[in-house]
Amino acid sequence: MQTDHQSQITDHQSQITDHLKIALIGANGMLATMIRERVPQDCNIHLFDLPDFDLNDRYQVVDVLSSLAPDVIINCAAFTNVDGAETERDLAMSVNGTAVGFLVEAALAVEATLVHISTDYIFDGQATTPYVESDVPNPQSVYGKTKLSGEQAVLNSDLEKYFIVRTSWLYGPGGNNFVETILRLAAEREELRIISDQVGSPTYTADLADAVFFLLAASASPQPPASSLYGLYHFANEGSCSWYEFACAIVEEAQKRNFPLKVQRIHPIATEDYPLPAKRPANSVFEKQKYKAATGADIPGWRDSLNAYFLQREARS
Ligand SMILES: NC(=O)c1ccc[n+]([C@@H]2O[C@H](COP(=O)([O-])OP(=O)(O)OC[C@H]3O[C@@H](n4cnc5c(N)ncnc54)[C@H](OP(=O)(O)O)[C@@H]3O)[C@@H](O)[C@H]2O)c1
Numbered sequence: 001m002q003t004d005h006q007s008q009i010t011d012h013q014s015q016i017t018d019h020l021k022i023a024l025i026g027a028n029g030m031l032a033t034m035i036r037e038r039v040p041q042d043c044n045i046h047l048f049d050l051p052d053f054d055l056n057d058r059y060q061v062v063d064v065l066s067s068l069a070p071d072v073i074i075n076c077a078a079f080t081n082v083d084g085a086e087t088e089r090d091l092a093m094s095v096n097g098t099a100v101g102f103l104v105e106a107a108l109a110v111e112a113t114l115v116h117i118s119t120d121y122i123f124d125g126q127a128t129t130p131y132v133e134s135d136v137p138n139p140q141s142v143y144g145k146t147k148l149s150g151e152q153a154v155l156n157s158d159l160e161k162y163f164i165v166r167t168s169w170l171y172g173p174g175g176n177n178f179v180e181t182i183l184r185l186a187a188e189r190e191e192l193r194i195i196s197d198q199v200g201s202p203t204y205t206a207d208l209a210d211a212v213f214f215l216l217a218a219s220a221s222p223q224p225p226a227s228s229l230y231g232l233y234h235f236a237n238e239g240s241c242s243w244y245e246f247a248c249a250i251v252e253e254a255q256k257r258n259f260p261l262k263v264q265r266i267h268p269i270a271t272e273d274y275p276l277p278a279k280r281p282a283n284s285v286f287e288k289q290k291y292k293a294a295t296g297a298d299i300p301g302w303r304d305s306l307n308a309y310f311l312q313r314e315a316r317s
Pocket residue numbers: 025026027028029030031032048049050053054055056075076077078079080095117118119120147167168169170171175
C-alpha cells in the first residue's frame with residue numbers, strides 16, 4: 001500500500017509526462033545516485049561526471065550540453081570536502097562557484113531549466129529561528145563562500161528558469177556520510193564523543209531527490225504560472241537535532257536491528273572540543289514553507305527518513 005507521501009510523488013511524477021530530457025551533472029555522487037533512482041519513468045536522463053566530463057572545462061560544458069539540448073540540467077556536482085576546501089580554495093571555487101556560471105551559460109543557450117543544489121553552510125548559524133530564503137548569507141568557511149558564489153552565478157544571471165535548492169546534513173547510499181561514519185565508529189569503539197552544540201536537520205537523499213522532481217512537476221503544471229515558482233528554496237527533512245542526538249538515533253536504529261556494535265556510551269561535546277579546519281554553523285535549521293506552498297508536498301520527518309534509510313540499506317545488502 002502506498003503512503004500519502006508516496007502517492008503524492010506518483011501523482012506529481014505523472015504530471016511530468018512530456019519525456020523530459022535531463023542532464024545530470026556529478027552523476028556518480030551521493031545525491032545524484034538517488035536522483036537516478038527516483039527520476040520519473042518517462043524522463044530521459046543523461047549522466048555526466050569526472051573523468052569524462054569536467055565541470056571546470058567551460059568549452060566542454062557548453063559544447064556538450066548545447067549538443068544534447070536537455071530540458072533540465074540538474075547540478076549535483078560539487079567540491080564537497082568541507083575541510084579540504086580550506087586548503088584547496090582555488091579548486092573549490094572553480095567547481096562550486098565559477099563552473100556554475102558555465103551551466104548557466106549552457107542553460108541559457110538551450111533554454112533549459114537549471115536545478116542547482118546549495119547548502120546551509122552559506123549561513124553563519126547565528127540565527128535563533130529557522131532560516132528563510134531571504135535571510136542574508138554570511139558563510140564562515142571557504143566551502144560556504146564557494147557555494148554562495150555558485151548561487152550568485154545563477155541569481156546574477158539572465159536565467160529565469162532555475163531552482164536553487166539549499167539543503168543540509170545529507171546522507172544516503174553511495175556516499176561518505178554521517179550515518180555510515182557513526183555506524184563504523186560504533187562498531188569499532190566503546191565510547192563516542194559527538195558535538196551537541198550544532199543543530200540542524202538531517203536530510204535523506206531520497207527525500208531531496210523527490211523534492212527536486214516535485215519542484216519540476218510544479219513548474220510543468222499550468223497553475224500557477226511556472227515563472228512565479230522558479231527561484232531559491234530551502235529543503236531538509238522536518239524536525240531538527242544536534243549531531244549528538246543524530247548519532248544517538250543512528251545507534252538506536254542499529255541496535256533495533258541487532259547490528260554488532262561495541263559502543264557503550266555516547267558523550268555530548270562542544271564544538272571547541274573537536275576542532276576542525278572549517279567553521280560550521282551552530283544553527284542550520286531551515287524554514288521550508290516556501291517549498292511546501294510551491295509543491296503542496298509533505299516533507300517526511302528526519303526520524304522517519306532515518307528509519308527508511310535503514311530499511312533501504314537492508315534491502316540493498
Ligand atoms: N553532503 C552533504 O552533507 C551536503 C549538505 C548540504 C548540501 N550539499 C550539496 O549537495 C550537493 C550534492 O552533494 P553530495 O554529497 O551528493 O556530493 P558528492 O557525493 O561529493 O558528489 C559530487 C559529485 O560531483 C563530482 N565532481 C566533482 N568535481 C567535478 C567536476 N569538476 N566535474 C564534474 N563532476 C565533478 C564528484 O566526482 P568525484 O567524486 O570524482 O570528485 C562527485 O561524483 C552538492 O552541491 C553539495 O554542495 C551536500
